[in-house]
Amino acid sequence: MIRFKSGLGVVIASGALALMPMQLSATDGVEIDHLGVNNTLVRVTGEGKYLILPVQESNDEAAVNIIVDGKLDRTLSVRLAKSKVDYTVPLNLERYAGKNVVLNITTTQNRSTVREAKEDACWSNFAVTDTFDTTNREKFRPAYHHTPLYGWMNDPNGMFYKDGVWHLAFQWNPYGSKWQNLSWGQSTSRDLIHWETQPDAVIEPDGLGMIFSGSSAIDKANSAGFGKDAVVAMYTSAAASQIQSLAWSNDGGYTYNVYPGNPVLTLESEARDPNMFWNPETKEWTLVLAHALDHEMLIFTSPDMKEWTLQSSFGKGLGAQDGVWECPDLFELPVDGSDEKKWVLLCNLNPGGIFGGSATQYFVGDFDGKTFTPDLDADGKVPTKWLDYGKDHYATVSFSDAPDGRRTVIGWMSNWQYAPEVPTMQYRSANTLPREMGLFRGDDGQLYVSSTPSPELEALRSKVFKSVGNMSAGSKPKKYAIPELCEILMTIDPAKAHSVSLELSNALGEHVDMVYDVKSGTLSFDRRHSGIVDFSQDFPAVTYAPVHSSDGKISLRIFIDRSSIEVFGDNGRFVMTNLVFPNAPYSTLDIKADGGNAKIPDFRIYTIND
CATH class of the missing domain: 2.60.120 (Jelly Rolls)
Structure with a gap:
């Protein structure tokens, strides 16, 4: 179990205990x-x-x-x-x-x-x-994903890196495990694996409303007047209206002061989730704000984070337009294998995701400091692209000031269709594993975002549980025992096979089925019989991801935790994140091929440190 330090004087530990109130x-x-x-x-x-x-x-x-x-x-x-x-x-x-x-x-x-x-x-x-017992009472609490000690959590917020510490704030209700009383909770980490929970909210509701999503940035030049290297947070104050407010920290982001001049930005219509960054080219602050009901992003600039000028808007009529647009992020990335750089605009929306409910779409294009211009496809249209092809990946945003030029992101690992109803009570929701963003050019000439597990995650590996080289798979399943917490790596060469299937199962007959269909070039994930699925009609589902393979071969990196499975394919060229709630841990992996034998030149299972 990855242990989370708590400011409440106790340590949360894993266990399958029944939830017993005091x-x-x-x-x-x-x-x-x-x-x-x-x-x-x-x-x-x-x-x-x-x-x-x-x-x-x-x-x-x-x-x-x-x-x-x-x-x-x-x-x-x-x-x-x-x-x-x-x-x-x-x-x-x-x-x-x-x-x-x-x-x-x-x-x-x-x-x-x-x-x-x-x-x-x-x-x-x-x-x-004088004490509050936060000992884990949930059998589905993840072992190596970030969760709140207790209470409701949704969007990650105000994420930044400073002095060797990753700061992860999040939408938090400390007074129950359903949405309400939104504030910013915070956890910190030095390795993106072990998280120390801060005991209280760092920003709490005030006279302007609850504290909705936003971002934080380090003001290295003291442009806002809060002090050199102050951490400045910008967030949505939400009550009868949604307005944008500031808070700042002079102790590295552990405590915040609310700016007495709030709000710093108001509109006549609903707008939220400000994401700001310093643009070294224009030498000013850039802000992307979700104009939620208008299905567009507004771009502002400012010299000091307090006075903002609207420069442009983007998105009306483009991409997925259902539901509301939320939680934007805008950043530049290099294109793999070239000297080219392009800008990526993340746009989270709910509902309207590719498999229903909430999801993260993105656009690739150019940004001149005021206007974002999207790339077009071969038909002269702006294509809709998805960052993750699972049901449970939302509100994805990046850490500001990440080291070594990295663009590290974390998402909320749930879906608004059923997030309040998942079978936990002491807490609700976890974050995805941290991921590194990249850009690659597909066979169709289009640029796509890749999402690879952050390099720190290799430290999760405890030992090699199973290693097989040059294996073949046919119509008779090959069975392998797997530990409850594990990382599975394999390369699949379908050869003459039409499809290659992976089934995770337990002794109760519950199972997850993943099928690589060679002809359609997709990997499917079927959780309809994965365990507890009846808490929502929207939870039983099959999701599909395009594999972007030019020669038919794919590699998979699969992370299994107590209530989630994350599948990274071909160095992050396709990703699927799905929650699962098995009544007993998956203990067997079956591998088979249909239509001919497939080759598995590399197959490893690692146990995960607990």
Whole structure:
């Protein structure tokens, strides 16, 4: 298990334990006054670091107004337990030390009398404590992918590299495992594998709204006036409207100060997810902003991150146009095997993904500092291209200031079609493995983005579990045992075979089927019988990726974790990311070919460090 350090004084560890809430007495540092069938006061009378909030996911949200010394500090939306406690979450009380704290709670329960309201499970499970147990209680929590210690997570945000540390912020609800109360949580890493979780949100909702997605950049020249090498974050403040705000950090990105002049950018229509970077050619800041409902990206420039000038727009009528456009990123990449460089514009959208729900499309073209001009295909049209051909790869954005000119990205490993319903509770959602972006020219003359696993990931390998050279595959499956956590590498030469199939299965008969169809030039991924699939009608699915092979041969690099499979083909020329929830780990790999024998000149299985 890859361990995640927690600022809560405990360490999260892997396990297949049932999720058991803490059973606490109403006398543990709180007094409760029921004022009516829908209104209750919870007074904090004891001393401790945390007030424990009991949650029941199926319940409606209650408005929890936090009153500090008689003044409203903030309001949370929490699914307080009614008939049972699914799990608990902590409210940090350290910020209120020495002050009077009262929770004025309004519920939406249908209660006929106060006596009936008193029976709700939450009231006997509030407590003040110095610790909060984040020990893992989820059998599907990944072993080597980043997850929040607890609570809901979606888009990666504000990612940057500084002083040897990768900073990954993310959309986070600390008060439940469904979407709400959005703030920026943060984890840090020195190797893109082991993540240390910061204990509290680094940017929290304020009077301008919840904290939606955005980006961070290092202001090396102090252009914004926050200090040389300040880390400046730009994000969407979301309430009745969506507006753009700033915060800055002078301690390397561990704590932020909210800019008192917010908002710095407003529009008359919905726009969000600002992604900004310093352009050394024009010597100014460039901002790409998603004009969500208009299905376009707006490009602004600024000398100081505070005053922004609209320069152009891109995207109306181009690419996939369903749903909303979100989470842009714009960067330059070299073209493999040449001296040419081109710009890539990432555009995440939901719904409208190639296999339904959310996905990441991209455009390749030129950028002159003000306008992005896309490349055209042989028919004179702007082609639609997809960064990942799985169901579970969204909100992909890159780290700013990555070392050695790298363009390193991370995505959200889920899909808006079913993200709130996946079979976990203590936490929801993980990030993809970090990936390196590149550009290659396909046989059709078009430029495509490649996504290769970041080089740091080779350190995950523990030992060679199986190694076979010059193997052949025919109609009778060859069976190999596989460990629960593993990386599989193989080269496939189909020779005369029409297709080559890989099946991952367990003793319960659950299985994932991957088929390389030589004629169509595709690799399919079928998870319809992969394990738990009935939580959403959109989860059972088959996805397909074009393999971009000129000679029919392909290489595969497959990462298997407890609830995900990521397939990288031909050095990242095609990628598929899909969640799976098997009731028991996959333990067998079957390889077979139809229509003739195929050659497998190289086949290795590595166990993954835990």
